Amino acid sequence: MSDPTRPDLELTLPARPENVAVVRHVLGSLSEALGVRPELLHDVRLAVSEACSNVIVHAYRDAEGLLELTARALPRRELEIVVRDRGRGMGPRADSPGLGVGLPLIAALSSAVEIGTADDGATEVRMTFALDEPAHGGDTVAA
DSSP: OOOTTSOSEEEEEESOTHHHHHHHHHHHHHHHHHTOOHHHHHHHHHHHHHHHHHIIIIITSSSOOEEEEEEEEETTTEEEEEEEESSSOSOOOTTOSSOSOHHHHHHHHSSEEEEEEOTTSOEEEEEEEETTSOOOSOEEEEO
């Protein structure tokens, strides 16, 4: 019997731009196995890409580090994806190459999003996507 507290997917990659494409590909395979609708898969990929990009841009400014991702199908027909880093987190950067729209975009694409620090000190972005409803218009919770 499967353990409902264990993720269906665990992925740890170097936090480099080229690995965002790897994450997107893996999410496509997982979503296919779960029967995720194509339009929802688009939203999932975009939101998770933004979270991964935040790790790459903000967490490891002067050092190399890891991008951690877990995904789990929840009993309520939801998909939960957590993107984690063990760097500096997502503080603002005056020299940021982005426009600062990543977190609002994640919130808009997901059913719910929580941003905070895990018990082990890692920065987390926890996104939930309803598999039976349109994803747009999530709630943001700072943990």
